[in-house]
Amino acid sequence: MTLSIFFVAAMSPLEMFVVSGIIIAISLYLYRRQISWQLSQLLMHMLSNDTETQPTLVSKWLSSVFSHLERYVLQLTNERNGYIETLNAINDAVIRTDAAGKISAVNKACLALFSCQQENLLHNDYDLCQRAIEVPEDHVDFHEVLKKLSVKQRTNLYKSVFHVDMNNRILAIERQVTPVYSGDELIGTVVVLRDVTTAEKLRKRLRFQANHDNVTKLFNRYKFEQRLTDAWHDAQENSEQHALLQMDMDRFKLINDNAGHAAGDQLLRDVANILKLNVRSSDICARIGGDEFAILLYQVTPDIVQSVMNKLNLALKQLPFSASGQVFEVGASIGGTLINAKSPHITELKRQADAACFIAKNKGINNNQLFSQNDDQLMSLQQEPRWAARIHQALESDEFALFYQSIQALDNIDNPKQHIEILLRLQSGGKLLSPNVFLPAVERFRLTDKVDYWVVSKTFAWFEQQPELWQKQVIAINLSGDSITNEHFITKVLECQRSYNFPSSAICFEITETAAIADMNLARQMVDRLQMVGFNIALDDFGKGFSTFSYLKSLPAQYIKIDGSYVEEILTSESDHSIVKAIATMAKTMDMKTIAEFVQCDETMNLLSDLGVDFVQGYGIALPKPLADYHKTEPIH
Template sequence: FLNNVIADLLGYSAAEMVGKHYSALVHADDLAKAEIIFKIPDTKAIPPRDAELRLYCKDSELIKYVAVSAIVIALDALDIFKQSMQADEQSFGIFGIIRDITEHKLAEIHLRKLNLAMEHSPNLIFITNPAGTIQYTNQQLTATTGYSQEEVLGQTPHIFSSGDTLQEVYQDLWQTLSAGQVWRGILKNKKKCGDIYLAQQSIAPLVDDAGITTHYVAIQEDVTEASLLNEKLSYQATHDPLTDLINRNEFDRRLERVIMTARDQDSEHALCYMDLDQFKVVNDICSHTAGDELLRQISALLSQVIRRRDTLARLGGDEFAILMEHCSLEQAQRTTQKVHSIIEKFQFQWEGKSFRIGISIGLIVINIHKGGADTHLKHADMACYMAKVAGRNRTHIYREDDAAIAQHQGEMNWLAIINNALDNNQFCLYTQAIVPLTSPEGEHCEILLRMKNDNGTVTAPGAFLPAAERYQLSPKIDRWVIQNTFASFTEQIKRLELLSMCSINLSGPSLNSPNMLAFIEEQLEITGMPADKVCFEITETAAIANLCSATEFITQLKALGCKFSLDDFGSGLSSFAYLKNLPVDFLKIDGFFVKDIEHDQVDLAMVKSINDIGHVMGKKTIAEFVECEPVLQTLMAMKVDYAQGYHTGKPKPINDQY
């Protein structure tokens, strides 16, 4: 028997339930408890039994939590059973009351989960009453602060105060909580042992149905290590690891800010770009370890001469910069003087060796007309370069009308143009005849270089070769000339057969280029160019400046059959002294002397002396700058071997009909 409430509880009607065994309704995990409730014991005199069970509903997987109170009774004691029993029959059953406790049980389970989560949370949690008295703490509080639960309960959160948190932070905290809102922030708290830790804290008010705050829940996370890591990463992102100075990225950011200040406030600031002189000597002689130590010591020295508000940075390598805010040009110059003075007194010691270095400085006034950070640094770098060109260990001030810097900028423009010409094959070759004056021979010419412009014109080498030599591009150009000259002649078989000699100019840097000799040998082999038809021209100045390497270079190529010509001979002060040590085949008499020999007796005597000495030493002579017939006749009378100039033949493209 059961009443109709079962329909509301489980969805079954009373009729459906009659005859069902309890095990069909009870959750499998609760069957053992149910058996104790519903089993009629042999001994009937037992106290009432209680249990909490989970029961399945009829039409779903929904489970109801119920509280069962049951007792063994004699069935004949109830009128409902008495009519169906014999007069002398006695039977026993279970009389019970089932109460639905689902909501209560789910709330209890939820609270148990919350309590478990709080107790095992990796964060410190405590709960206070409205007055701030701590009424609950979790285990993590002890792990974080070192205080036991007993030491904290009844106290206020002031027990964690270090005294280092600003009062304004606490004021904001209470204003936020008083408004019924959640406060979040970082507090500097103190552990029981006295250590300071950073607490990322969230405090929320708990309110009842009437809107009254009953408690405050505080959740803390110890972010000390994370904060220190963030500080370290932030420091590393803005500082140079070797010197601990500001790095290039941070310096650029500060420079942009100062430029904005100059624009907004019409204020004056200055920028110094500095490059150490002779730093490479220390690196090469002692090692990079010594170089690093030198940079650290220099950084410490430079830090002593700048103002507190100035920014000193290492831009990379041995380059430094100083950003001087609200500083006039005169003040900045005084700072550069201090820099030169302290560096001049400095002596670097390493493993018994002593070094003195200098520093070249480019100084620029920051204003709104010079563009952004990149432009300012570029101009300061140019000024530093000019300081080096002027002799190093000095300061050069950038000015818009600076002729030296304008020349440097022009060379930098040529640098891009030259690289573009090399990449896009925009160079072209010309030839100028070297005419024999004593005996006839086949084609003898000098190879000349031109650059093709987009508008169809050509540029003479005097415009771009100085920049190429300054920026170490001349060996690349020389390789291009050699490769294309060999290819041009070997593609014209008949012309090659009639060719007596082609002279190719080599720059001074090519004589010291480690791979140039191998490159020439390779091109001779690849193209099939006869070595005995090739003459390389080197200037007297380049040969004397690199006498040993030039002599070795000449000797090895002459062994292959190549010839050599000494260009501009007579321009050096010691030409004759060096001549006997250079195994060249031709002397090209400097055109400075040749062009005026019909009017100037000294020039005439110089040309005659060079020609005579050259012949005595077994070398043939070539006179340059032959511009008129009288000069040519004079040279022929002297028995100079060859003449070259506009009178004997103007330059023409290499593939023009010979």
């Protein structure tokens, strides 16, 4: 207090006025920095120009204080300018608002985004400024954001995205609002606006790729199964009825292999367009595999489902598709099943559609089938996936059993060797199951090469232990069409044979003629590889399906097995009699042996002998027996 009185007593009136002004200037400093600084400068100028008053202790002290203040204010000014330069160097638009949403500061990037001057933004409502540039449907009210940020539970960040029409170019802008608090009170926000157009496009592309097939742009399996699950729940909860269609392209592999993958992809795109044109926009189409498609039809009746499948088959039949100078016939097998409150779970539902599709495929090219609980064949096929697992188990645990059936020579002088055919059984629950039970599942799930190789390897191993039979025996082993056109399978068979000593000529591979001609060139190549090491070849079920005598020349073989359908009624059918006679005659001219299947009686056997057939086989000749019981003294009828 004494010091204060001393200073006041020592001051001249002008000094007292200046000191009072400086105190006021300092007090104003935090409020209006520029005004207080100018006021301080003015007052000190007045003091320094007072020529009537000699410098006193007070004036010297004031000069020292002012010098320190000047340096401090200059430092703060430089820092402030540095902050402004840094803010303007940021490419993102940065905006400072007060707690009411009024704009108090912006950077240059913000002015560029809003295409205006600083005075047009300062002290204006931010929400109105954003509304002026954004696409209306994207608007998120800024005042609602402020309400959320002002609650006691503090939020560190609030993000949203809106779109701006900038010179007819739509930009995606991410808005990031960071609150500024003083204690528990919201005193303002910092808003950062960032152009995320490129990132948004990338996210959209990644989302599209995650849910869509790259070739056809239809939904992929993952997305389709999500929609299928939703449809199933809708049917269960709301008693709606929908439908699931599964469509497999016919002969797609043939087109893809002959015309190239580019042509195959174009065909897939054409098929996708046909699907979209022939179903409603509300229905779902997807590509779920290489040549497999799926369709989800909403709110339909069985008649509508059948109509859609028929329409799709017709559209595919009329699709003109050509590539590499070739014209290809296009078709598809379509299986459908209804989805309603009585439907089983989705896994069983897909099996129903798959079973119906399989039946459609067996009808011939470009057909369809709607699943029905009253169809025994469809119900049996529905259980086949369980058989697939069972077959894998049987292969791993050696639960298959080899049987044989004797083939009798009608002229023992010309054909002195004993012939048998290897048959397969499955051991299950103390019973032996015939191939009719499990082979459909083997073929459907493409396990034929695995089963065939099991039979080949086990037969080779057994025959290796019977050296006394090597020069007296011919063993026939069945190979499916898939196996005979599988290069890897043929290579494995040849490698297996090299590990044994028995003569290859003692083995005859029977291939189904109809399967072999599905890819004649490849089948011919594989047959040549087998014959080069001495194996014999037989064409099984000859005459079945679309066979012609020209196949005898295209696919050279040592044996022809005449299909049993021509043998069963040969005693009463003149046409069957003529066909068998023609086959036998043609085979002899080409130095091939003939084997007639399904022979049931001696009368049939004698007639076949008269027609020139070389061998007979059937239940009238010999019943199948376990291979383990075979011995070299097996009688010949």
